[in-house]
Amino acid sequence: MELLHNAVRAYAWGSRTAIAELLGREVPAPHPEAELWMGAHPGDPSRVVRPDGSRSLLELLAEDPDGQLGARCAGRWGSRLPFLLKVLAADEPLSLQAHPSAAQAAAGFAAEESAGVPMDSSVRNYKDPSAKPELICALTEFHALAGFRAPERTVALLRSLEAPDFTPYTELLAAQPDESGLRALFTTLITLPQTALDALLPQVLDACVLHVKERGEFDLECRTILELGEAYPGDAGVLAAMLLNRLVLRPGEAIHLPPGNLHAYLHGTGVEILANSDNVLRCGLTPKHVDVPELLRVLDFTCGDMPVQTGSETSPGLWTYRTPSPEFELSRLELTAGDEVRVDHDGPQVLLVTQGCARMSNASGQSLVVARGQSVWLPAADPAVTVTADEPTRLFRATAGSG
């Protein structure tokens, strides 16, 4: 049981307050802080804090995979921690993106390796041969675009906008309101020549302004299109975003983003768990490289409402978010004053306190007081811990998945 010292990633879309506040530092931070990383990602591994100095978790895993990860986890993933836990704080929208499946990532990585595309090239899609499913759980109200909306609803949205030049596209979907129709419309929009985009987008944005002014049914969707259109003029991703579910998650609610799901986080703070991979295929809302043919190969056009989870109580106070992803599992531990709960697992665990304060002790006689914003590494060799709270306390637990 060891406290973790974690890296903060300073991307431009980050918040100057959310992560600094969580860590008890001065607010606002001098620059935007986007992500707090807890895990053993080679780009920024956490360090375990010891009396004689701190050690990189990545090095500890390499030295003793069985003791740190346990036989089951090490047997499946080698000396790699299969998940990365993050606090993600977005003040501005992230890029529109999807992630490959394990098979697509392995094939894509091998193809780019044999073609000799340098790892740091701006056109490199696959940084590693792994899938990158994700789950995001809201800490504050969290706004996102994710998954293709039911085509009938998208047709209703598009028809409610009075943008005459867009009508042929709307009717394309109306004539085939299913996954194939969505694929056809999406492919058409994402491959429009820039001149066509430059003519079409202002008309769509004007129609959104009118819709918002008249307090139309799709007010929230249109406000988002306007925000994205302003930030990324001439970007086909703005049109693609019109086809996606516009979600508002309340604290504790989570969505799982399986391979091929098109999504963009817009605003808010959340706890994210993801497979330890960097494979991102971008679709727009970014100045970065967009590889349209590869994106089309990976995208899943399954449509309808995104399932929103609140977790199911798998043991007293422990709410688990179920996903089919074998790389990770996220649970939320809710304690009231005086509660004492034993947390155990057959593999390594990361515990993060997001509210209150947790006292932790284990069978080896170790004890720790873990404040809000702090996190703890529990190796597989000594995974069980008793958590006690003197006030309402919330923790998140990351483990490898059971699949």
Ligand SMILES: [Zn+2]
């Ligand atoms: Zn993503």
